[in-house]
Amino acid sequence: MFLLLCILSTLASEVFTSDYSLLDQDYYDLNNAKAIFNQFIQKYEKEYDDRIDYHFEVFKQNLQNINKWNKEKGTKMFGINAFTDLTFEEFSRFYLGFNAKNISSDGIVYKPSGIEAPDSLDWRDSGYVSPVKNQENCGSCFAFSATGNVEGQYAKNHNTQAISLSVQQSLDCESQGNCIDGGFPHNVFQALAEQGGSMREEDYPYEGVKGQCRTQRDKIVAKVTGGSQLGVSGEDDLKEALASHGPLSISVCVDNQFKAYNGGVFKPSTPCYQSNHAVLLVGYGNEGSTKYWLIKNSWGKQWGDQGYFRLVMGQRACGIGVIYTACAKVA
Structure with missing residues (x-):
């Protein structure tokens, strides 16, 4: 019994x-x-x-x-x-972290190379994208986006699988960015270059709060030499840049509808161009006649489509290809 x-x-x-x-x-x-x-x-x-x-x-x-x-x-x-x-105001305070109002116009103007971009592309298939991570209630999306870009650049340059690198190092060592005001991926690239590069996630795990920079140079695995904003003139340039460079740091405009996204090709019901969130662009494709961008987010695997979202292409949805694109230089 x-x-x-x-x-x-x-x-x-x-x-x-x-x-x-x-x-x-x-x-x-x-x-x-x-x-x-x-x-x-x-x-x-x-x-x-x-x-x-x-x-x-x-x-x-x-x-x-x-x-x-x-x-x-x-x-x-x-x-x-x-x-x-959460209301959108409450959500915005903790889960975004890119402020387009404070962005400068510095950067490199992207010059199309003339390569023929494939009809579809997913850099995950090449192993250039690490598993989805979670920024938790810290406005550190800029650090996740930047770290994902460095991971992709390192994997592409060395023809290997992406190593999960330390987002916490990116957050701690970039002096201007934080969990409250956010930051910019290109500033992370410069900070990591000053540190000599990026450590592994396992050696410098994520804490969800900004702390002191604690780089251990003997544990650096990806040598970062710099990086900058990449001035693309629109989605056609962005498509070619993605095919040429690999995964890219970009910004998007997130609204109340976006935070409830669960899957499918997202097209905002109302225009949204004031970028407030940094993410990682990893590919593009089509669903029937609808073309889309494939983007990795930093809100964990339970959000969206296993942590990713698809955004309609060709309509500058959420400000993609308009406001911000950046890429690191990795040896």
């Missing part, structure tokens, strides 16, 4: 801890919002103080938005994720 009770207790526990079916629906019934919220709290391990009622109301409003956007798109493009209990 005792053994039977133990088995039943274990099965009940497994059901309780793994049944998140209410979170994955084509349409969210707001009358059932409390039950959905409870599963959300459990899955994403949320802990609230006395503001739980406030976050529940925000959650319900976001469910209503998701229902509306999916109806407009005619597809299940948006859904619940770790950010569904």
Whole structure:
């Protein structure tokens, strides 16, 4: 009898801890919002103080938005994720980190080389892209984007698989950037060049807060010699630059709709050109007649399409190919 009770207790526990079916629906019934919220709290391990009622109301409003956007798109493009209990203002304070208002016009003007870019491209297939990482509640996207670019440049130059390099080193050693105000990838390239290069992630793991620069020069594996903004004149130039250089640091404009992205080729419902987030451009392709960019984000694998998103090509969506592109120099 005792053994039977133990088995039943274990099965009940497994059901309780793994049944998140209410979170994955084509349409969210707001009358059932409390039950959905409870599963959300459990899955994403949320802990609230006395503001739980406030976050529940925000959650319900976001469910209503998701229902509306999916109806407009005619597809299940948006859904619940770790950010569904946050307003866009709250989300922006912690999960972005690129401020286009403070960007300079310095950089190298990209001159097309005349190469014929392939019809589709995914630098992951060449091994130039490391696994998806998570910036957590720190506006360090610029450091993740820059580090991903260095990883790709090193792998491409050495014809090898990408090594997961230290984002924390990129964050700590770039003096101007931080978790609150964000920063710029090209400043990270210069900082790493001054340090002699980038260490492995395992030797300088991510902490989610900015600290003192603690580079150990004897553990540097990727020698960074510099880097800069790359002035592309539009998406055609960007496509060629991606095919020529490998994964690129870019900026995009993130809005409330984008944070709820769940998969598919994203086309913003309203224009969004004020870049506020740095990401890593890794490829492009098409879904039927719709061409898209393939982009690696830094919000973990549970966001979007396993941590990636596809952005419609040819419409300057989210400001891509307009505001910012950068690339490191790696020996």
